[in-house]
Amino acid sequence: MRRTLYVLGLFALATAAFYAVFSAVAYPWNWSGVWKYRQQFGYGWLMTMGLSLVAMVVSITFGFLLMLGRRAPWLPVQMGCGSVVELVRGSPLLVQLLIGHYIIAQALNIDQPLFTGVILLGCFEGAYLAEIFRGAVESISASQLEAARAVGFGKVQTYRFVIIPQALRRALPGTTGQLVSLIKDSSLLSVIGIEELVQKVKIMNAASFAPLEGYLPLVVAYLVVTLPLSYLARRLEGRFAYET
Amino acid sequence: MKLETHAVTKRFGAHAALDGASFTTGEEAHVVALLGPSGGGKSTLLRVLGSLLVPDDGHVSIDARTLPHEEDGALKERRGNGFVFQGYNLFPHLTALQNITLPLREVHGMAETQATQRALELLHRLGLAGHEHKKSGQLSGGQQQRAAIARALAPKPRLLLLDEPTSALDPVMTGEVLDVIRELAEAGQNIILATHEISFARKVADWVVFLAAGKVQESSPAVDFFTRPQTELAQRYLEGLSKYR
Numbered sequence: 001m002r003r004t005l006y007v008l009g010l011f012a013l014a015t016a017a018f019y020a021v022f023s024a025v026a027y028p029w030n031w032s033g034v035w036k037y038r039q040q041f042g043y044g045w046l047m048t049m050g051l052s053l054v055a056m057v058v059s060i061t062f063g064f065l066l067m068l069g070r071r072a073p074w075l076p077v078q079m080g081c082g083s084v085v086e087l088v089r090g091s092p093l094l095v096q097l098l099i100g101h102y103i104i105a106q107a108l109n110i111d112q113p114l115f116t117g118v119i120l121l122g123c124f125e126g127a128y129l130a131e132i133f134r135g136a137v138e139s140i141s142a143s144q145l146e147a148a149r150a151v152g153f154g155k156v157q158t159y160r161f162v163i164i165p166q167a168l169r170r171a172l173p174g175t176t177g178q179l180v181s182l183i184k185d186s187s188l189l190s191v192i193g194i195e196e197l198v199q200k201v202k203i204m205n206a207a208s209f210a211p212l213e214g215y216l217p218l219v220v221a222y223l224v225v226t227l228p229l230s231y232l233a234r235r236l237e238g239r240f241a242y243e244t
Numbered sequence: 245m246k247l248e249t250h251a252v253t254k255r256f257g258a259h260a261a262l263d264g265a266s267f268t269t270g271e272e273a274h275v276v277a278l279l280g281p282s283g284g285g286k287s288t289l290l291r292v293l294g295s296l297l298v299p300d301d302g303h304v305s306i307d308a309r310t311l312p313h314e315e316d317g318a319l320k321e322r323r324g325n326g327f328v329f330q331g332y333n334l335f336p337h338l339t340a341l342q343n344i345t346l347p348l349r350e351v352h353g354m355a356e357t358q359a360t361q362r363a364l365e366l367l368h369r370l371g372l373a374g375h376e377h378k379k380s381g382q383l384s385g386g387q388q389q390r391a392a393i394a395r396a397l398a399p400k401p402r403l404l405l406l407d408e409p410t411s412a413l414d415p416v417m418t419g420e421v422l423d424v425i426r427e428l429a430e431a432g433q434n435i436i437l438a439t440h441e442i443s444f445a446r447k448v449a450d451w452v453v454f455l456a457a458g459k460v461q462e463s464s465p466a467v468d469f470f471t472r473p474q475t476e477l478a479q480r481y482l483e484g485l486s487k488y489r
Contacts, residue, residue: 143331143333144335146296146329146333147327147333147334147335149322150294150296150322150327150396151347151395152322152323152347152352153347153351154319157351161346161350162335166336166337240337
């Protein structure tokens with residue numbers, strides 16, 4: 001009850017602030033363009049969500065492999081994976097997309113911007129995930145690893161039955177944040193010619209001579225997905241919860 | 245069983261936890277107690293005897309069979325043993341029952357129904373009926389340790405190794421756990437026990453290995469050790485421990 005009251009109060013406050021700010025600026029709002037291009041908007045939204053979904057799978061796989069690589073007993077693999085993580089995390093996604101699409105993909109004769117874009121986005125977020133996963137795996141205590149050895153688990157079994165189930169819960173909050181970032185970062189794919197949501201909105205705004213209107217529904221279109229994702233992750237955290 | 249180690253050394257970085265430890269037990273030692281001051285190498289020797297650790301130097305044999313040093317051989321050897329630790333070390337994401345059935349299925353190839361049956365039988369025997377589906381966080385220390393003992397016993401180990409199993413427990417829970425260990429010893433289970441509970445060791449052990457500073461100072465039948473300790477170190481240790489009990 002009290003909670004609901006707080007929610008309503010905060011919502012009212014935010015709306016008032018929002019309204020005050022917007023009404024202070026004399027801007028002639030014109031929503032007809034947004035309505036006219038709603039189909040294009042929907043197409044862009046589906047594109048963003050579709051490519052984000054595939055990039056998520058790529059990023060989780062890539063991140064997991066990088067994490068394993070950084071923990072590998074073989075030094076060159078460790079160093080190689082470490083360098084990839086640092087380079088990818090340390091440089092702008094924009095540059096990676098441009099070089100990846102116009103140089104690397106060209107050199108490999110791949111003329112599929114969507115394919116290249118999804119892979120590059122997945123790798124970029126995967127480098128962050130690798131570190132989130134590594135932190136979670138390394139937080140599993142030595143006594144748990146010893147217990148795994150003591151009951152006779154081999155290396156793979158130790159990962160499968162002891163490390164991953166416990167690390168999963170610890171990695172969950174960070175991973176969710178990263179996946180939300182991935183959805184938002186997907187807007188950069190417009191630089192290699194992919195017409196995802198942000199690009200569609202830009203086109204729509206330009207065509208209807210309304211430079212700002214499209215961005216408001218755009219925010220809503222992202223939140224519609226990112227908020228439930230965060231909520232779902234919190235639910236999952238609760239389900240995995242156990243006392244230690 | 246007969247345990248024998250020859251010049252066993254195990255280093256952790258610059259520190260030698262075992263520094264040329266050698267001893268031989270009698271042919272028919274069933275319950276071997278590892279005694280000695282903290283940091284003396286009890287836990288390390290226990291792990292080496294159970295193939296949980298492989299020594300850097302020296303060798304270990306059990307009933308004249310030399311323990312392998314390479315990882316695959318050690319893993320195989322280890323799978324024939326059961327371990328219980330001071331901190332219980334149950335898997336916190338699993339229930340008491342799952343803690344027992346998972347290794348039975350995945351390591352020992354037992355079918356689900358058989359594994360569950362075996363686990364329930366042990367949990368009931370160790371007084372944990374009604375707690376099968378609780379996770380370790382919902383169990384008391386004594387209950388956790390008994391569940392850990394059930395997990396160690398489930399695959400019917402040749403050798404049960406207990407590393408200070410009651411050091412983290414209050415006196416009541418200590419009593420519960422010691423009762424269980426005593427029953428196992430009386431039922432003929434081969435046991436190696438590192439402990440500070442000397443009055444308990446006196447009751448159940450038939451052989452004592454006394455360690456200090458990474459070396460075996462004394463290895464003798466329990467009766468002899470407790471009545472006539474040979475070294476001054478052991479005498480002082482026994483006096484110190486029995487002062488207030």
